[in-house]
Amino acid sequence: MAIIYQIRKPFFKLNYMISPKIEKALNQQVLLEAESSQIYLAMASWAEVGGLSGIAEFLFTHSDEERLHMLKLLKFINERGGHGVIPTLPAPPLKYKGIKELFQEVLTHEIHVSAEINKLVDSCLKEKDYTTHNFLQWYVSEQIEEEALARKIMDKLKLIGDDKAGMYIFDRDIASLAGGGTSKGKAAE
């Protein structure tokens, strides 16, 4: 029995475990995805209280998607022999100056998330962790879609300007853009 254990232990370590460096970086991304979910949840609540039901629906859905992104990472870390850590989150902002400012924050946040994903991909290449590198390609594609969606929304808001009727239609129609990323409920698979 002792011989079998001695053979299996290094095999397990060599083939299945992620390095502490990648584990830490992935857990940092868990935090960022969880933070995204919290921020969008706070935005959704602000919009709902302000009578912007379409924007609220869009943001509630977006918040759910970010939670799925977090879960997908967490499960991957655990499957690879690491420990997915549930993070402590800073309180999100509760109020926004207006709709345009809110969606500008969404775009800025998504650009930041994309940059962090790219750093993570780079670390995987440096560590020669091709399994995690392959896993992260889903996030690379997701970020392209999310940034494009946030830019599309900002373009629409610029066109609308201060036109109240335009803003009414925007609030009515934006709900149909919810779930526009690659996630669409598949992230936790």
Ligand code: OFO
């Ligand atoms: Fe997780 O996709 Fe946005 O942040």
